[in-house]
Each structure stands twice: as structure tokens, then as C-alpha cells.
Amino acid sequence: MGWAQERDGHVELLLGAYVLGGLSGREAAAVRAHLLGCASCQAEHDELAAIPSWLDLLAAADDGEVPG
Numbered sequence: 001m002g003w004a005q006e007r008d009g010h011v012e013l014l015l016g017a018y019v020l021g022g023l024s025g026r027e028a029a030a031v032r033a034h035l036l037g038c039a040s041c042q043a044e045h046d047e048l049a050a051i052p053s054w055l056d057l058l059a060a061a062d063d064g065e066v067p068g
Contacts, residue, residue, distance in 0.1 A: 010034070010041050019048045 011034045017023050018031045035042050 010038060012041060012044050015045050015048050019051055
């Protein structure tokens with residue numbers, strides 16, 4: 001998994017792209033596998049996981065839609 005690992009064997013630097021769906025299938029699979037065994041990266045992922053829904057709310061607001 002060397003190409004997907006970032007510093008010290010963790011994938012924190014890939015998590016933003018991961019939650020936004022911006023990784024290749026191979027990269028996403030490697031991140032998922034890493035998250036299964038790494039509490040540190042899983043905690044970081046949990047903090048970032050809400051970002052796509054926040055972006056959806058912002059996009060709806062920009063379009064004049066009222067979320068709800």
C-alpha cells in the first residue's frame with residue numbers, strides 16, 4: 001500500500017479526497033483497508049465525513065433552495 005500511505009504509514013492526507021470521492025478505486029480501497037485497523041485515521045475520517053453533506057447544503061442555498 002506504499003503509494004496510498006502518507007506520513008508514518010497513515011493516510012490522513014488522502015482522507016479529504018476520499019470523503020469527496022476523488023480517489024481512484026485502488027486508492028479508495030487502500031484507504032478503506034487502512035481505516036479498518038487505524039483508530040487515528042478513523043477518527044480523522046469521522047471528522048471529515050460530514051463535509052459532503054455540508055457542501056450539498058451550501059449548493060442548495062446557492063441555488064435558492066431551502067433545505068429541509
